[in-house]
Amino acid sequence: MTENRYQRTYPISWDQLHRDAKALSWRLLDKDFFNGIIAVTRGGLVPAAIIARELDIRLVDTICVSSYDWKNQKGEVKLLKGIEGNGEGWLIIDDLVDTGRTAKLIRELLPKAHFASVYAKPAGRPLVDTFVTEVSQDTWILFPWDTESQFVQPIAGMRQG
Template sequence: MIDVIDRILVSEEEIVRRSKELGKQISEDYRKKGTTPIVIGLLKGSVPFLAEIMKHIDLDIEIDFMDVSSYDGAESVGDVKINKDLDKSVKGESILLVEDIVDTGRTLKEVRQLLFNKGAADVKIVSLLDKPDRRVIEINADYVGFEIPNEFVVGYGLDYNQKYRNLPYIGVLKPSVYE
């Protein structure tokens, strides 16, 4: 698997260190607000980051998952199909949405709006990675692990054709793999 990686962009140690920092900030922010969030991971990419960051959130959180897919056709840009919905109602709840990467912003914007439509009191976003050069829809995460350049990255939940999610770091995929 290592032979497909051009270089390591973010090491496992850096991810753990930043997750501790983000967990502390998230805990402080929600304490100040006097609320406890339902932490919602977007499948499948967010799972490793969710597993790491939740260890560092010092609150009595609940977790849930959503699996969504987005269609980028000319007629349906931004449409989101829900493959797995939440197990409980979010009406009146504070939501912390966990994402692996903010890329174009299309799916994240739709999921955020969907949660508001379901009655969420507020929706904050924490993302391991932010790739602002690819943004098509204006949306920003409230908490960001790392801002990265516009390169094809895999590992720590991010995939190429469902592979490489289990790498313990964020690596740049060699172009020869996907070209």
């Protein structure tokens, strides 16, 4: 039997993601000069594009890590594509730092990079340098790329009996 560690859902719209990524850009504006951005695939790609625009950074690369799929959130962290060097002068962007398992691997590989995420949960928060919004550990963030527009029954219609 699979345990459900998520008690809440926090849906993020495209507009909200854009506003939050732009807010992260404001927080990063006065930091050290960045040679480029390293987007953590896949979730960091969209925020990285927004932040690259806002900070006028043209050099964007990726680090590709697989830590879980939507069915099995306990798989091992696998590096699919790395980055040369120690990260000095680079800005790492991810959508979310959750348990910190992925961030820990990236930190070990690129210890001198500045690590930023749009959203952070308590377990992963110490691994990022900058973030915008903290959510509880038991909240599932529903990103806009994981949703489809469809009818949802009103809350009142969900009452039992």
